[in-house]
Amino acid sequence: MAEVAAPVGRRERTRRRLLDAARELITEKGVAGLRIQEITEGAGVALGSFYNHFASKEELVEAVVGESLSALAETVSRPTGADQDPAELVSNAIRRFVARAYEDPDFARLVVHLEHADALFMSAVWPAAHAALEEGVAAGRLKPLQVDLAVTTILGGALSLMRAIVDGRIGPGAETAYAEMCLRALGLPARQAAAVANRPLPPLVDATG
Template sequence: MENESQRGSPTRGDRQRERTRRKLLDAGRTLIAERGVAGLRIQEITERADVALGSFYNHFTTKEALVEAVISESLTDLAAATMTSVRHVVDPAEVVASSCLRIIRLAFDDPDFARLVVNLGHADSLFGTAMHPYARIAVERGLATGRFAVVDIEVTLTAIIGGAFGLIRGILDGRHGRGAEEAFTQHVLTSLGLTPTDAAAVSGSVAATIGR
């Protein structure tokens, strides 16, 4: 008779390790929200997670590694939630517009978190990895319906995601103010094949719906 390991299913030990990792991530996320990264201590994290101090190093090599994991997970959750919020929207252009507006507004609505994201090591890579799967789904939907037209989807996605990251950093640095998110959204929609007039109409309509 095959055991769990032979079948490829998670063993009891695997499940315990995953529970411990989940506790550490949740504790880290809570402490970062409460006091930021600067004063974060590994012992505090393990105490909040109610696990042994040594357990931390079974999952993360450093405090910074845990912070990266927390931020990466938070960004993925944000991207997933953004797509979920528009799952019933028919027009792919409106889906993209809503996603762009919500992601860029992170710099205005939660600047502390946005600043933490852009200041991490490999920040652009973490941001891209979190956003790419959801952005690709949205763009592919528009290509399938004929709403969008692009030469190369991967080049387009790289430009859009990289532009979003750069704009968030620019907003935090004070180089752009309110309205930048709508200008960016219109730019994205035109890069996907909409006319400037159509892009402005879609962006304005979605912005009014989700609130300026």
Template structure:
């Protein structure tokens, strides 16, 4: 017969206590993302996060050791899932220009449809390495594929990656601030395709192609 310990919530994967811990952690992450989107990453205190999550002040340290750790968790929860979905979408695509275009368009559209997410990404910005660590290797990979296939003309991948991120954050800020949403994703993708050496007319055609939905991952 199984012992009482083996039947306790802490002993069973997915037990009640584990689910409660996951729910509490998710509340902290959601509260942090909302506050950081509204005011900026560095303007939010840890006590404000626990208050917004309706939790005791000491609860934070049961789940995170520092502000940097929760920022990493928020970035991962907010951005990594999008990156994985874009990976799945473009995995079988051959044309680097189409991959680059579709990925950029989906990020812009994500910000338009979920402004809270968009503001978090804008305010996280390039000053925090989490965003670069999540999306940087993906952007560099797509740019290198464009170079290797002869699709892109780029003198330096690192500089091109930085230009992509800088332009992306500025565009998201513009879209979120001015509500300039009509074809913003296509215009941004077209501009960035031109930046990497795709002829203007072709860049316009690629950027205006029907955009496949992101798969669930």
């Protein structure tokens, strides 16, 4: 008899529980000692259920990291006010993202050293980054030669910079210098780019607010 697939709602709930349990365990003890049995016990599901959702522990870890990156990208790309300068929004998003390598080196190290780090980073962060840059273009503040090319270049550079920071090859302050470089590449005059990139960071907007 063919196996009957679980209802979609139940499958989604089980996957959600596995992701949440894995995230909690990664936060507590990191990835190195993470075991599938611990994850399923934390999620309250049978060990065999794990493989209905993920082919391996590594695939689950990538899913957890991808969700975290997407949430971070959405948060740092959210305008802090109706009249915020679109160039400042892009600059602040770049600064906050790269600064994670200083503020949370364990998470940043996990991100940059994943087997599929580049593809995961790009797919997770792309939607929010692309939308923020499009807003800057629509407002006439940013003038990249080609938006998709600009987003690809900025994200690729941000990941490389984060990798260099956690590996100890780049010192403090790189997030501001990188934001300034990106703004100049996006068409802002040098003095404006420097001024925008060095503005104090405003408080983040609560996603639930």
